[in-house]
Amino acid sequence: MNALLYVEPAYRGRLDAAGLRSFDDLWALPWNWVEEPNQRRSGWSGATRVVIGESEPLALFVKRQENHCYRSLAHPLRGKPTFYREWRNIGVLREAGVPTLEPIAYGERVREGRYQAVLITVAFDGYVDLDELFANRGGLDEATRNAVLATLARNLLRLHRAGCRHNCLAGKHLMVRMGAEPDVRLLDLEKLKHRRAWIAAAAHDLARLIRYTPTLSLADHHHVVYEYCRGLSTGEALSLVALINHKLSRKKGARYRIADPLMSSAAA
Numbered sequence: 001m002n003a004l005l006y007v008e009p010a011y012r013g014r015l016d017a018a019g020l021r022s023f024d025d026l027w028a029l030p031w032n033w034v035e036e037p038n039q040r041r042s043g044w045s046g047a048t049r050v051v052i053g054e055s056e057p058l059a060l061f062v063k064r065q066e067n068h069c070y071r072s073l074a075h076p077l078r079g080k081p082t083f084y085r086e087w088r089n090i091g092v093l094r095e096a097g098v099p100t101l102e103p104i105a106y107g108e109r110v111r112e113g114r115y116q117a118v119l120i121t122v123a124f125d126g127y128v129d130l131d132e133l134f135a136n137r138g139g140l141d142e143a144t145r146n147a148v149l150a151t152l153a154r155n156l157l158r159l160h161r162a163g164c165r166h167n168c169l170a171g172k173h174l175m176v177r178m179g180a181e182p183d184v185r186l187l188d189l190e191k192l193k194h195r196r197a198w199i200a201a202a203a204h205d206l207a208r209l210i211r212y213t214p215t216l217s218l219a220d221h222h223h224v225v226y227e228y229c230r231g232l233s234t235g236e237a238l239s240l241v242a243l244i245n246h247k248l249s250r251k252k253g254a255r256y257r258i259a260d261p262l263m264s265s266a267a268a
Contacts, residue, residue: 003109011104018052023107026118029062043067043115045082049123059123060104066116081108081117082190089164089189090121096162098155099185124175127185131171134215146223148182153227155184156205165201167191170212199236202228203243210244210258211251218256225258 003023007015020026029050037046045065051057069079087106094100102122109116130152134145152174159166166173166186173188195201206228210221225244229237238260245257 003107005105005107007105008103014053014058015105020052023109023118026062026105026107026120027064027116029060038068040068043069059125061101061121061123063119063121064116065118066114068117069115079115081115083117083119084108085192086190087119089192092162092164092192093159093186093189096158096164098158098162099183100189101185101187124177124185127175127177127183129172130174130176130184130213131215133176134171134213134220137215144178144182145220148176148178148184149220149223150227151182151184153224154231155186156202156209157228157231159186160198160202160205163194163196163198163201165193165195166205167193169205169209171209171215199240200243203240203247206240207244207247207251210248210256222259 005023005026015021020029030048032048034047034049037044043066045063045068047061047063050060050062052060063083065081065083068082070082070085071079083106087103090101090103104120104122105118106120107118130148133140133148137145140148156166166189168188168191173186175185175187177183193201206225209224210216213221216224225241229240232240241258241260248256248258
């Protein structure tokens, strides 16, 4: 199989100037792993950070994998690299107006029976994940915390309105950069699913967010859901909160509940 390579037009010149014109060039970038590669699916997958350009440095997040595939009805035998699914889902979120990774290039090939793929995005320099940001609660006033959570809620509402379910939502998969307005971006899109029943998708993701954001307080979780519900009708909001509480009662215990959004609205 000949190598397939797509480069975002806005970055083609930068890659060409750095001598990165082919799949071989990208595959041969330095192998200084950010963390140990993930060994599964009869293959491996790992990431490195590489800086190109001298006068205008550009930090790249370079992900490479081999025989790390998923199978589907369209690709039942050999499968497709999981990075292909992530690349495709980045495009879905960008079309929906959901801040996420900024793509630079995607490529794949089969070399001596090994299915290889590379996915390059702009590195998240200047960002911190939500768990780490809220772990330092003393450095954030209430207004700043609420602004971050409101931005997150709006982004998730766009995601779900577009018929998508993140499926793996956690604080470590949400990157935040502070500025005049918080920039909150969704990562880890390999497991993203398309769902027509968007309220059910929203309940799944929000319940999981509550369970997997250990540095957020109960008040923080209430604020995310309250801000999310501001974009819904009364009936949608009540249905959503009921579904979230049903899921939480099965996982966290019945004492952990999200308040009725109408009561939160009245209190606000």
